Amino acid sequence: MIGTKLAAIAEKLGREIRVFETSPTSVTTDKAPATPISNDEEPDDFYEFTAEDYYRLLATKKEDRFLKTRKIREAEEAARRSRMAKAVIRVRFPDNYTLETKFNPSETLQSLIDLLMKVVARVDLPFYLYTTPPKKQIKDMSQDFYSAGFVPGAIVYFSYDLPKGDENAAEPSGPYLQDEIISLNGLDLIPEPAQSVDPAANSVTVEPSSIAQERKPVEKKTVKPKWLKM
Numbered sequence: 342m343i344g345t346k347l348a349a350i351a352e353k354l355g356r357e358i359r360v361f362e363t364s365p366t367s368v369t370t371d372k373a374p375a376t377p378i379s380n381d382e383e384p385d386d387f388y389e390f391t392a393e394d395y396y397r398l399l400a401t402k403k404e405d406r407f408l409k410t411r412k413i414r415e416a417e418e419a420a421r422r423s424r425m426a427k428a429v430i431r432v433r434f435p436d437n438y439t440l441e442t443k444f445n446p447s448e449t450l451q452s453l454i455d456l457l458m459k460v461v462a463r464v465d466l467p468f469y470l471y472t473t474p475p476k477k478q479i480k481d482m483s484q485d486f487y488s489a490g491f492v493p494g495a496i497v498y499f500s501y502d503l504p505k506g507d508e509n510a511a512e513p514s515g516p517y518l519q520d521e522i523i524s525l526n527g528l529d530l531i532p533e534p535a536q537s538v539d540p541a542a543n544s545v546t547v548e549p550s551s552i553a554q555e556r557k558p559v560e561k562k563t564v565k566p567k568w569l570k571m
Contacts, residue, residue, distance in 0.1 A: 429494035436515035
């Protein structure tokens, strides 16, 4: 029944989806810089242009002649793109539910928005998607998943786009997905179990051969006793 339910939702939405819960991510703030900053200034001879610097610069210019041309780079990019068969996108909601689905890398981000419009609980409220860190709202929905850097996969976050400072427009606490979609939580696309086969039906009865091999009597050799003399 699991596969039947998932297949029915997939047919309704036009693509397969998975839903699962994720543990809330702990937010930590780094108070100290990752790399300590030294207050010691470099000596004056550090900034002098040496002969070694000159030859290194000359070697770099020679290497520039062998850089790939624009057409070669574009051809390699096209070949790399053709090898990417899918974009696995996970949309995380504030109530820790995650929706996962797959897109063709050439599809636009608008196809993700169209899918969310079919599964979110409050279609009457505007929403937006963003990536993090740092938090960056996704605005250009005309670009495809490959150009957006979402191939082979990416995690995006869902948020309602409500006016700030409006007391009447309080942020909904959830659920963010429809009940029918939440009911898929933890289910995977598992094929239906195969019909059980009666082992007795396929059992083969081996009958003894109609022609039995006759056992030959063992011939006993006549042994003369030692005391018998001919």
